[in-house]
Amino acid sequence: MMPAMSKVQASTIPSRARRDDDPETPFPRLLTVWADGRPVCVDHRLDGSECVVGRGDDAGLVINDSSVSRAHARIGFDGARWSVEDLGSRNGTYIDGRRLHGRMLGVNPRAIRLGDAVLLPLADLGGAITPPEVHDSRVLGVRLRRVWARIASLAGISPSLYFRGESGSGKELAARELHRGARPRGPFVAVNCAAIPESLAEALLFGARRGAFSGAVEASEGYLRAADGGVLFLDEIGELSLTLQSKLLRALETRSVVPVGDTRTYPVDLQLCVATHHDLRELVRAGRFREDLYYRLGRPMIELPPLRQRREDLPWLIVSVLAGLDRGLACDATVIEACTLRPWPGNVRELVTELRVAGQNAREAGRSSVTLTDLAADAGMALAPLPPATASVLPTPMSAAPSPGQRRQLAAHDAGLAARRAEIEAVLRSAGGNVSLTARQLGVHRTQLRRWLTHLEIDPAQYA
Numbered sequence: 001m002m003p004a005m006s007k008v009q010a011s012t013i014p015s016r017a018r019r020d021d022d023p024e025t026p027f028p029r030l031l032t033v034w035a036d037g038r039p040v041c042v043d044h045r046l047d048g049s050e051c052v053v054g055r056g057d058d059a060g061l062v063i064n065d066s067s068v069s070r071a072h073a074r075i076g077f078d079g080a081r082w083s084v085e086d087l088g089s090r091n092g093t094y095i096d097g098r099r100l101h102g103r104m105l106g107v108n109p110r111a112i113r114l115g116d117a118v119l120l121p122l123a124d125l126g127g128a129i130t131p132p133e134v135h136d137s138r139v140l141g142v143r144l145r146r147v148w149a150r151i152a153s154l155a156g157i158s159p160s161l162y163f164r165g166e167s168g169s170g171k172e173l174a175a176r177e178l179h180r181g182a183r184p185r186g187p188f189v190a191v192n193c194a195a196i197p198e199s200l201a202e203a204l205l206f207g208a209r210r211g212a213f214s215g216a217v218e219a220s221e222g223y224l225r226a227a228d229g230g231v232l233f234l235d236e237i238g239e240l241s242l243t244l245q246s247k248l249l250r251a252l253e254t255r256s257v258v259p260v261g262d263t264r265t266y267p268v269d270l271q272l273c274v275a276t277h278h279d280l281r282e283l284v285r286a287g288r289f290r291e292d293l294y295y296r297l298g299r300p301m302i303e304l305p306p307l308r309q310r311r312e313d314l315p316w317l318i319v320s321v322l323a324g325l326d327r328g329l330a331c332d333a334t335v336i337e338a339c340t341l342r343p344w345p346g347n348v349r350e351l352v353t354e355l356r357v358a359g360q361n362a363r364e365a366g367r368s369s370v371t372l373t374d375l376a377a378d379a380g381m382a383l384a385p386l387p388p389a390t391a392s393v394l395p396t397p398m399s400a401a402p403s404p405g406q407r408r409q410l411a412a413h414d415a416g417l418a419a420r421r422a423e424i425e426a427v428l429r430s431a432g433g434n435v436s437l438t439a440r441q442l443g444v445h446r447t448q449l450r451r452w453l454t455h456l457e458i459d460p461a462q463y464a
Helices: 142-155 171-182 201-206 222-226 242-254 280-285 291-297 311-325 333-341 347-364 404-430 435-442 446-456
Strands: 029-035 038-045 051-054 073-077 082-086 093-095 103-107 112-114 117-122 160-164 188-192 231-235 271-276 301-303
Touching (some): 038 311, 073 112, 112 333, 117 311, 142 171, 142 311, 171 188, 171 231, 188 222, 201 222, 201 242, 404 435, 435 446
Parallel strands (some): 160 271, 188 231
Antiparallel strands (some): 029 117, 051 073, 073 082, 082 103, 093 112
16 A cells, blocks of 8 residues: 555646547547646647647647746657757757667657656547546555556445555555545454464454464454454455365355354454455466465456556655655656666555655755666666576486475466566567567666567567
């Protein structure tokens, strides 16, 4: 769950060129997310022709920022690639953090900075983009609002929902949204299944009678009974043992629980919300998740978008986090630009941590504005290199079957490869198959990235 944040004033600058016909059809657009030192939302559709962007009244897209020249840049999209031309601006045009001199054709930029204004070129997001809803504890942009609307539509017709998303993507926040809509008067109980000790898991979930086992000095009701009348959120449900999965299925089917050491059944009426960063279908195929429980819990499934897929929310999140640390802290445009270019594998959780450190660095330096020097160079970047080659953990041809230690190494190796593949493919997709851009966003040299692509048999052309 994202920590509490301060209120942020929403701001929308109108765009004269905006068209509202067929609003749900995907179309290329320039989305201005930062101008005049604050988050903004300027949704400008492109109709196939190039657009002059600047501060002047005759510009196709007007940006009210003193650092932007009257006719700053010309930007266009031909249906496959972008073109960007600096028109002799005073403060420069930057593509993905690098200054542009003259004109660049056939590119897929992730961010364009004009002076101190930051724009996101988007080619595939349908529907109008409006300013995020900014509350004390959350920032909801257009993509999350769509997810929230889906949760609301399903809450009344399904006894359970399955959220899938990366670590830090807001699965518990989504579960609390379910609780607000489905059971406003009942309790909300959140459980991280990966943190439950295996020896106590049954008692913690279903309760225990006094004296049922050593240490049970008094009766306990368990998480399911504690959530009676409300919502039970089981995060990382795939970490439960197969035995507990069977007992959970029985409890859900009978709508009752039998505490450890007891013979009586206790009725429970709750809305269940489960989450995992894995694909439950893959866990079923691997024999780690019961097929019958999957059919009970695996639908409907709601995907939580990672932070790198909702970059338009970043300025609002950044300002909220910094305001929560010190309401007097401002933010430089280069920080906004850098954050939109990084993949943030830890999602909002990582962003909040890194920005708090950056804000504290600025305060200790006696500055009221966070600059790029305050943000760690590896903040939001990929973490570990590829695991060692498979040959290093495989037994030799003449050896016996792998030992338990070797099997654990092999499992860790396979998991590492899968995680690395998913990360590279996600960034490649967002970069339109551009290997150099993908390497920069991952924080590695493009030669190293090409080695990984070869090793993982990934073809960048598939993402162009």
